[in-house]
Amino acid sequence: MNANKNEATAVRGDSRLVGSSSEEEPGAKTMIFSQNEIPIQLVSNRSSEFMHRYFPLTTIDSWNDWKWQMRNAITSIDELKKIMKLSEKEIMAINNLKGRLPMRITPYFASLIFDTGYSHPLRRNVIPVVEELLQSSSEQSDPLHEKSSSPVKGIVHRYPDRILFTVTQVCSNYCRYCTRSHSVGKLDKLGKQDFEKAFNYIATHKEVRDVLISGGDPLTLSDALLEYIVSNIRSIAHVEIIRIGTRTPVVLPQRITDNLVNMLKKYQPLYFSLHFSHPAEVTDECAKACNKLADAGFPLGSQTVLLKGINDNVPVMKELMHKLLMIRVRPYYLYQCDLIPGSGHFRTTVKKGLEIMKGLRGFTSGYAVPTFVVDAPGGGGKIPLIPNYVVEHNSEKIVLRNYKGVLCEYPEK
Ligand code: SF4
Numbered sequence: 001m002n003a004n005k006n007e008a009t010a011v012r013g014d015s016r017l018v019g020s021s022s023e024e025e026p027g028a029k030t031m032i033f034s035q036n037e038i039p040i041q042l043v044s045n046r047s048s049e050f051m052h053r054y055f056p057l058t059t060i061d062s063w064n065d066w067k068w069q070m071r072n073a074i075t076s077i078d079e080l081k082k083i084m085k086l087s088e089k090e091i092m093a094i095n096n097l098k099g100r101l102p103m104r105i106t107p108y109f110a111s112l113i114f115d116t117g118y119s120h121p122l123r124r125n126v127i128p129v130v131e132e133l134l135q136s137s138s139e140q141s142d143p144l145h146e147k148s149s150s151p152v153k154g155i156v157h158r159y160p161d162r163i164l165f166t167v168t169q170v171c172s173n174y175c176r177y178c179t180r181s182h183s184v185g186k187l188d189k190l191g192k193q194d195f196e197k198a199f200n201y202i203a204t205h206k207e208v209r210d211v212l213i214s215g216g217d218p219l220t221l222s223d224a225l226l227e228y229i230v231s232n233i234r235s236i237a238h239v240e241i242i243r244i245g246t247r248t249p250v251v252l253p254q255r256i257t258d259n260l261v262n263m264l265k266k267y268q269p270l271y272f273s274l275h276f277s278h279p280a281e282v283t284d285e286c287a288k289a290c291n292k293l294a295d296a297g298f299p300l301g302s303q304t305v306l307l308k309g310i311n312d313n314v315p316v317m318k319e320l321m322h323k324l325l326m327i328r329v330r331p332y333y334l335y336q337c338d339l340i341p342g343s344g345h346f347r348t349t350v351k352k353g354l355e356i357m358k359g360l361r362g363f364t365s366g367y368a369v370p371t372f373v374v375d376a377p378g379g380g381g382k383i384p385l386i387p388n389y390v391v392e393h394n395s396e397k398i399v400l401r402n403y404k405g406v407l408c409e410y411p412e413k
Contacts, residue, residue: 044284050111054083063107066248066255070172070220074105080127083110087118093128100342101181103128104174109251112283121278121310126173131345138377141182143339145379152201153194158381162210165198167229171217173251175277177305177346179338179375184216199232206238212273214245219255227263234267245273250281253289261296274302274329278311282323294328301332304370305346306356312348314359321360321368331370339377350374350385358387362403 043051043060051063055072062068074080077094080103086094094103105113105126113123149158156164166180169188178184190198202208211233218226233239244264248255264270272293276282294300302324304311311317321331334357337347353372360369373382391407392399400408 042284042288044111046283047108047111047285050083050114051107054110054114055107064254066172066252066257069106069108069252069254072107073172074107074110075103080105083114084116086127087129089130090118090127093130093132096130096133097128100132101174101176101178102185104171104185106172106252108254108285109173112280119309121307121316122280124307124310125175125177125277128176129345132176132342134344135341136344139339139341139343140377141341143377144179144375146180149379152197154190154198155201157201157205157208158379161207162212163202163205163208164212164214165202165229165233166215167195167213167218168216168221170220171215171251172220172248172255175247175275177307177337177340177343179340180216181340195229195232199236202233202239203236209238209240210243211239211241212243212245214273217246217248218244219246219248219252219260223260223263226260230264230267230270241269241271242267243271243273245275247275249274249286249289249293250276253283253285256289256292258292261292264298265296268297270298272298272300273332274300276302276304276320276324276329277307279316279319279323282320282327287327290327290329300329302329302370303333303335304331305335305337306348306353306372307337307346308348310346312352312356314356317356318360318364318368321364321370325365325368331368333382334370334372336372336374338375354385354387357385358403361387 043063047063048060051058051060055063058068074083077086077091080086080094097103103126109122109126113120113126116123146156146158146164149156151157154166156166158164166183167190169184169186171178171184174181174185202211213229213233218229221229230242233242274290290300304317304320306312311320317334324331334353336350336353337343339347357369357372372385374385375382389400389402390398391401395412397412398410400410402408
């Protein structure tokens with residue numbers, strides 16, 4: 001465990017009433033809050049128990065410092081074994097990850113899984129199992145062929161009017177089903193010249209009106225580097241919107257500081273594309289982070305990967321979508337899992353995805369229904385799929401089946 005032995009004496013309060021000072025409240029000491037008045041920075045009962053047990057010398061202020069969370073991320077089997085019992089499948093996988101997507105779990109996320117069983121959905125998100133080492137013939141390291149659509153380092157230009165800009169390969173947690181597992185987690189940083197070339201590429205392509213800053217996770221960068229990137233993109237007149245693709249509100253909610261939010265607010269219109277996979281990820285800390293972003297005026301959307309045994313049924317998916325709306329995150333895409341190496345144990349059939357969509361549409365608010373897409377292998381782009389509601393269609397009429405199975409006609413003349 002990387003617990004910093006030099007940390008000040010741990011704060012041990014009533015575990016039902018835990019909060020902290022924050023950088024927004026200079027000089028404030030540890031504060032106590034009831035569960036009903038969620039503070040700007042908070043530690044849930046669960047995280048508090050975990051922190052006291054496994055990082056006993058750490059203060060709540062340190063726990064709520066995203067850089068402390070990054071520094072103390074669990075990356076080795078020895079660290080992981082100290083907080084939880086591992087299965088043989090997990091041990092074998094972690095010991096054989098060489099050259100593959102590394103393991104990395106923030107203490108915050110570890111506090112959500114440390115006492116879970118082997119098949120717990122959040123645990124499966126971050127702890128590899130031996131099936132991950134198996135590769136089938138349909139799987140490829142870069143299934144979306146992003147490398148061949150990359151004119152300059154960091155840029156993927158596939159669609160006519162928008163660009164993906166991968167600004168870092170680092171994430172605070174590594175998701176075992178990551179589409180970019182071929183590059184994420186590797187030491188391949190962009191230097192100043194690379195950034196300048198990327199800005200220049202965007203500036204000289206006047207058709208680009210939308211830039212998605214992604215990675216890795218861009219919010220693992222410092223505020224200063226992030227501002228350098230965002231301000232340069234915002235200074236390009238034809239760029240209308242900037243999006244930031246990040247999972248930090250889910251795995252490192254401490255990252256959503258007032259400083260970050262106030263800095264980014266200068267560069268509106270700026271959207272956040274978040275990434276959720278299970279309703280249990282929507283904790284108080286995550287809700288607070290999302291609400292802070294929403295309060296600052298950033299539209300928030302969520303992408304979810306359809307994952308076998310994690311979210312591949314209607315009740316779980318519906319609960320996730322409802323919880324997202326409660327924290328002002330609009331469900332955006334539901335992705336069929338990409339064909340990355342070792343993803344067989346995560347992938348469902350496309351039929352399963354369509355069944356889930358059928359179980360959502362009509363049975364809940366339209367806002368809670370994402371678009372189900374297959375990101376076409378080989379770089380074909382996102383292709384939307386919907387259950388078949390058309391029974392008959394000719395020049396006279398269209399016959400449709402509604403969500404209850406009732407047939408309805410609409411004239412074409
Ligand atoms: S946060 Fe995104 S980029 Fe990072 S490992 Fe997860 S899916 Fe991949």
